[in-house]
Amino acid sequence: MPVPITLDFVLRQGAFTLTVEERIDAQVVALFGPSGCGKTSVLESIAGLRSPDRGVIRIGSRTLYDGAGGVDVPAHERNLGYVPQDLALFPHMSVRQNMRYGARASRDQEAGGPWEQILSLLELRPLLERGVGDLSGGERQRVAIGRALMASPLLLLLDEPLTALDGGLRARVLPYLERIKHELATPIVYVSHDAAEVAVMADWVVELERGRVVRSGPALGAQTAASLDFRRQTSEDELNDEVEDGRR
Amino acid sequence: MSVLDGAVVEVAWRTVSMAALATLVMLPPGIGLAWVLARRTFPGRALLETLVSLPLVMPPVATGLLLIWVFGRRSPVGGLLARLGLEVMFTWRAIVIAMAVMGLPLLVRAARAGFEHVDRRYEEIAATLGASPTRVFLTISLPLAKRSVLAGALLGFSRALGEFGATIMVAGALPSTRTIAVAIYSYTETGQEVAAATMVALSASIAFGALFLSNRLAASV
Known part of the structure; x- marks a missing residue:
């Protein structure tokens, strides 16, 4: 739009x-x-x-x-939702915690809001329990974009x-x-x-x-x-x- | 010897618990000061920085005298506390205050370095994700600086353990307020060399443990 x-x-x-x-x-x-x-x-x-x-x-x-x-x-x-070039994924949090950071700030919980939609759109579900250090370049990119989208x-x-x-x-x-x-x-x-x-x-x-x-x-x-x-x-x-x- | 043992245990327990309490007391202002010095520019910043570090280089007895001026019964602060039933001078409270003031600069220095090390990027991005400054501090800055803050707390604790000059000014060398450092002085003065040596060994081993841990934490930052 x-x-x-x-x-x-x-x-x-x-x-x-x-x-x-x-x-x-x-x-x-x-x-x-x-x-x-x-x-x-x-x-x-x-x-x-x-x-x-x-x-x-x-x-x-x-x-x-x-x-x-x-x-x-x-x-x-x-x-x-700002995704900087260096991504700035929070190093002390898992992928799930990173994603939730955006969501919680907009008072959306995992159950509601855009959580499910964004996880499937960016195919992030398999990455949720990983640490951000264990991601490939493309995965890091998707997590950073997903985190930014979580705040709607x-x-x-x-x-x-x-x-x-x-x-x-x-x-x-x-x-x-x-x-x-x-x-x-x-x-x-x-x-x-x-x-x-x-x-x-x-x-x-x-x-x-x-x-x-x-x-x-x-x-x-x-x-x-x-x-x-x-x-x-x-x-x-x-x-x-x-x-x-x-x-x- | 059994009397001595009892006294040693009592003094050791008092010293360690007072130092631990002093560390808890210095943590909130210490972390606050460290963060402010690491992240904010404002008029009087250099002055604040110097004031916080002053107890590091001033004679501890001078710091002790300053504390008497603030907390003595004839001062407004001390008088008010006394009316509330909180006697400070020559009680355990005086020990905790003296230890906290003397340990604070070490905590602030280490924690400040830790906050300066945190990539501002994380704080900025957290803000764009909707986190208020308080939430950014609690969820990003503090967790990422955690090791330095802990290392600083242990340094402050170690300093508190060995505090002598300020403590003896505000709490004296009464049997009820005697810490390890004060006990070493009193035993030596009265020729109780074995007791003094026991205290030295005790203080060295506790300080060694705390410093060792602090260095390990600081090294792995």
């Missing part, structure tokens, strides 16, 4: 300034661009782990941040969910992401530097370079990959024009 997302803020970190001015209506938004372009900072600003210097962050009708209005909802009250988030934030996986594993995890998109209908903001991945997942692509949006527009399936490669070679002026076009 598409959801209106407003990302209109400025975040300064030392010499780096991130400027985003986007109003998007999509289910899966991909933030695309080379490493160091600010993709992760966008996710962390949405998640509430970083405070922008000014601007507005709004998901649907919920304002998470409004610099002028003095709104800055703390991370634990945002109800978003308004929005799922995925930071390079497939990057750490090799080719074979990537092909095995990607279908799970597509299932989340189609079966749970949870809106997703997805960070990637892989054009092919973006093409499969995204409805809308925001391309970042050195802290600025250089392109924003609907994803065009497989064509996107090729066009993104092409666009990267065009001049920056042209790109800026396209950004303007994309907004209209």
Whole structure:
């Protein structure tokens, strides 16, 4: 289900300034661009782990941040599912305890809520009693995504969910992401530097370079990959024009 | 010898139980201070850090005198406690307070290092999963720093066991308040060398055990 997302803020970190001015209506938004372009900072600003210097962050009708209005909802009250690149599975807990961590916070017990649905969707049941140290890369990824979904988030934030996986594993995890998109209908903001991945997942692509949006527009399936490669070679002026076009 | 044995057991029991109680007393403020120093920046942080460590380097008798000023009957705090029927000076309560104050810096140092070691990432992600700051502390920070906190508690306990200067100021060397350290001093003063040597052996073995355990815990962090 598409959801209106407003990302209109400025975040300064030392010499780096991130400027985003986007109003998007999509289910899966991909933030695309080379490493160091600010993709992760966008996710962390949405998640509430970083405070922008000014601007507005709004998901649907919920304002998470409004610099002028003095709104800055703390991370634990945002109800978003954030899966960071390093996954951050809690090392002192089993898979089950990790999964329950998200669920308990949203006051859903194992019996109710999305517990059963997510376990079958991500095929996590056989992993429940394991320690997080005994999981393969793909399993860790699925547990982290499952944990984030347990809290029934308004929005799922995925930071390079497939990057750490090799080719074979990537092909095995990607279908799970597509299932989340189609079966749970949870809106997703997805960070990637892989054009092919973006093409499969995204409805809308925001391309970042050195802290600025250089392109924003609907994803065009497989064509996107090729066009993104092409666009990267065009001049920056042209790109800026396209950004303007994309907004209209 | 049997009289001596009885006295040894009594003093040893008093010392160990008071030190254990002092450790329990120092744990909540110690863990709180350690976490605050590890995770928060605020004006006066350096001052707080120095204040907490002060008993490590100040002469213990000076700390003892400060405690008299705070808990003595003529002070507001001591006076209030006395009116509540809680006599502090020259009772077991004075021993516990002196031991806790002297052990606290060691607990705070070890526990603080433990909290600093906890990857902030886990705390941040727990928050995004809906955990309040209190819940993050109880379910993520504290369990992940557990070994350092325990190692620090044992260090504080060891320090409490050997406390002399502050204890003798606030609790004296009465038969009812005598700890191992104070007993060693009193026995030596009165020429009871065997009794003093027994106390030394006792104190060395208890301290050895506690320190050994503390080091093992700290090494496996």
